[in-house]
Amino acid sequence: MQTKTYAGIPEEFAKLEKAKVVLIPVPYDGTSTWQKGADKGPQAFLDASENMELYDIETDTEVYQQGVFLADAVTENSSPEAMVDAVHQATKRYIKKNKFVTIFGGEHSISIGTIRAFNEMYPNLTVLQLDAHADLRKEYEGSKCNHACAVYEASQTTNLIQVGIRSMDAIEKTVMDEDKTYFAHEMVEDSTWMDSAIDQMTDNVFITIDLDVFDPSIMPSTGTPEPGGLLWYETLDFLRQIFEEKNVVGFDIVELCPNKDEKSSDFLAAKLYYKMLSYKFLDENIDDEYDNNYENKQKNNSTKYNEDDEY
Numbered sequence: 525m526q527t528k529t530y531a532g533i534p535e536e537f538a539k540l541e542k543a544k545v546v547l548i549p550v551p552y553d554g555t556s557t558w559q560k561g562a563d564k565g566p567q568a569f570l571d572a573s574e575n576m577e578l579y580d581i582e583t584d585t586e587v588y589q590q591g592v593f594l595a596d597a598v599t600e601n602s603s604p605e606a607m608v609d610a611v612h613q614a615t616k617r618y619i620k621k622n623k624f625v626t627i628f629g630g631e632h633s634i635s636i637g638t639i640r641a642f643n644e645m646y647p648n649l650t651v652l653q654l655d656a657h658a659d660l661r662k663e664y665e666g667s668k669c670n671h672a673c674a675v676y677e678a679s680q681t682t683n684l685i686q687v688g689i690r691s692m693d694a695i696e697k698t699v700m701d702e703d704k705t706y707f708a709h710e711m712v713e714d715s716t717w718m719d720s721a722i723d724q725m726t727d728n729v730f731i732t733i734d735l736d737v738f739d740p741s742i743m744p745s746t747g748t749p750e751p752g753g754l755l756w757y758e759t760l761d762f763l764r765q766i767f768e769e770k771n772v773v774g775f776d777i778v779e780l781c782p783n784k785d786e787k788s789s790d791f792l793a794a795k796l797y798y799k800m801l802s803y804k805f806l807d808e809n810i811d812d813e814y815d816n817n818y819e820n821k822q823k824n825n826s827t828k829y830n831e832d833d834e835y
């Protein structure tokens with residue numbers, strides 16, 4: 525990565541020890557079927573982030589002051605399986621360091637690794653997928669780690685909720701839970717979809733955003749654009765409600781496929797990432813200790829209280 529700190533923030537906010545947020549770039553594009561270029565996504569996202577105003581009007585905050593550490597990129601690409609394993613390990617390592625871990629892809633197959641890590645560290649995990657595609661194939665072109673399989677594992681091991689879906693293969697219906705699937709053509713006529721989806725979430729929520737969930741009119745630079753996608757403010761409205769009502773444990777954003785003549789998509793991705801951090805830390809003071817609570821799964825509360833007991 526050419527960028528030294530995330531969004532060019534001062535070093536004092538970019539050090540691992542002090543940062544509450546870790547950003548892991550994964551410039552991987554090994555299994556894309558149509559347009560290549562998602563491997564260039566992280567750098568385009570970082571470039572756009574550097575040119576973004578860091579005061580957020582809506583929340584009246586400057587969330588970068590919570591600290592954002594830009595981790596080394598995961599560059600393993602000897603095979604889809606090796607990449608997923610490397611992403612899984614890197615994600616888990618930073619969760620264990622008590623950070624709010626975020627990942628920027630890369631194609632959607634990287635999420636197999638991110639979701640696996642969060643699911644191991646948090647009980648009763650909901651995975652909220654915003655995507656034009658169902659990505660529920662068990663295997664595709666000889667690999668279980670193809671982008672077309674991005675959430676198959678999550679469908680088996682987590683509470684998966686799919687939002688914005690408008691393209692899939694008929695075979696994926698055999699895996700899909702239609703009660704927890706929000707198809708784009710239905711969302712457009714149903715004003716209750718946000719509340720309904722939030723009602724289906726457990727407390728711990730991991731969000732995976734494939735940028736092709738957005739309408740191509742505002743997000744053209746993605747590998748497989750599909751008409752009829754989400755717009756900016758409705759998406760922010762939905763995300764903000766989730767951050768307010770649930771414990772969002774982390775998120776990833778994938779499938780930015782930059783185009784040198786079309787920069788608005790890079791800026792949408794940069795702003796989306798920053799908005800999500802702004803929502804996450806809305807009620808947190810800069811000096812507050814951050815606790816990502818990852819140990820809940822292994823540890824019971826009484827032990828925790830005894831350890832913290834100072835008397």
Ligand SMILES: [Mn+2]
Nearest residue numbers: 656657734736
């Ligand atoms: Mn997709």
